[in-house]
Amino acid sequence: MNQADEFLPGEGNAPGAGDESSNAGVVAAEVRGKLTRNAPLDRLVWFKSGGPADWLFEPADLDDLIAFLSRQEEGTPVMALGLGSNLIVRDGGIPGVVVRLGKPFATVEVQRDNVLECGGGASGILVASTARDAGIAGLEFLRGIPGTVGGFVRMNGGAYGREVADILLDCVVVLPNGECVNIPAADLEYSYRHSRLPDGAIVVSARFKGTPGDPAEIGAEMDRIAHAREETQPLRSKTGGSTFKNPEGDKAWRLVDAAGCRGLKMGGAQVSEKHANFLINTGDATSSDIEGLGEEVRRRVSESQGVNLEWEIKRVGRP
Structure with missing residues (x-):
């Protein structure tokens, strides 16, 4: 396992593109979040295997993410990491930058007309539970998918007869060059476990729409899904x-x-x-x-x- 070097908020002496000790030409100065070089990833993925990321960035907020990516050299590889469930990280590690969205991106807010606005780092369990408490049906299946909203949107995550394409209104993504754009669900051209989300795009939020429902019935369906997973997986x-x-x-x-x-x-x-x-x-x-x-x-x-x-x-x- 490689030794990791951490650059915490406020450190202005992090190596930049001209530093021969940095990896993949990443410009590392002036972040407010946490930036780690040669960061072990095995502890962050479900398989508990694999090599390090050249750089692991955990942004303080959306502005921090946009500023960091906008400073990177064109062509620098960028990859988002959620809960690390549906993922094999190869033993040679990941080039470029891995972006992990933490608590600032893990919020779920109830809006009008049975809509939830969810951060890209929010878990399926949190989204489904929030919908249940608000009496919003149709999102129960997210209880059965181990992962975060960003991964669900990219992979058209689904289980128990439903998938993200059935509930997504739109999503906000940050492109590898730092550009922040809103993408309607129709533009993702969803198919089975696939979308046309651009490579390196990081989903920072998404809006899901359900239907009015009874919290008790919604909770019972979530319990059924949880029990089925426990019994079969x-x-x-x-x-x-x-x-x-x-x-x-x-x-x-x-x-x-x-x-x-x-x-x-x-x-x-x-x-x-x-x-x-x-x-x-x-x-x-x-x-x-x-x-x-x-x-x-x-x-x-x-x-x-x-x-x-x-x-x-x-x-x-x-x-």
């Missing part, structure tokens, strides 16, 4: 959520199971015995183990079932 393991997209008309777990991959191991990685579409870190898996196991599963499913599974988990960074 390896929630107590170091995992990354659903590994592969469901092919049209079929289920990824069924294909993995039919290919004889349930329980299959590679290094410290294993296909879950509880749910065959989950990979788990049994304790000391590298990200290479986890990704390699996923590719082996894909190969076996292709050979035995004639289906090419697509990754749902995002894989990022250097091999």
Whole structure:
């Protein structure tokens, strides 16, 4: 694990683009949030594996994020990190800047007409619970997705028959050059677990619209979702959520199971015995183990079932 260097608010001596010790030409001066060089990411992702970020930036607020990104050299890689659930960070780490939205971006506000305005760092549980308390139905499914609003918007997150495309009105994103824009839901051209959100764009807020509902009924549906997840998914393991997209008309777990991959191991990685579409870190898996196991599963499913599974988990960074 690399030694991390932290540059806290008010420090004006952070290395800039001309400092040979800095990574990826990142201009690091004058941040009000927290900026860390060679920042370990394994502790921040569910798999608990992977290399460091060249730079990890946790902005103090929206203005801090905009100012920081607007100073970066054109072409500097930028990636947003939420709860780290649906993610494999490769062992070589992530080039450029990883932006993690903390408490300043984790707010949820109830507006008129059954609309919630949610920060990009707000969790699905917080959004669903706030909607329940306000008597807003239709967002219960977010209780079943481990992640934050930013990730939901980018990936068109969904579960239990609903997805973000059903509830999103619009979102505000900051582009890698620091430009802040509002994008209507229609412009994202949503499809299954995919959007046309530009690469490197960071979702800082989103507006979701529900329908009037009874808080007790909404709460009961959220409890049902939570119970279903507990019963069927390896929630107590170091995992990354659903590994592969469901092919049209079929289920990824069924294909993995039919290919004889349930329980299959590679290094410290294993296909879950509880749910065959989950990979788990049994304790000391590298990200290479986890990704390699996923590719082996894909190969076996292709050979035995004639289906090419697509990754749902995002894989990022250097091999």
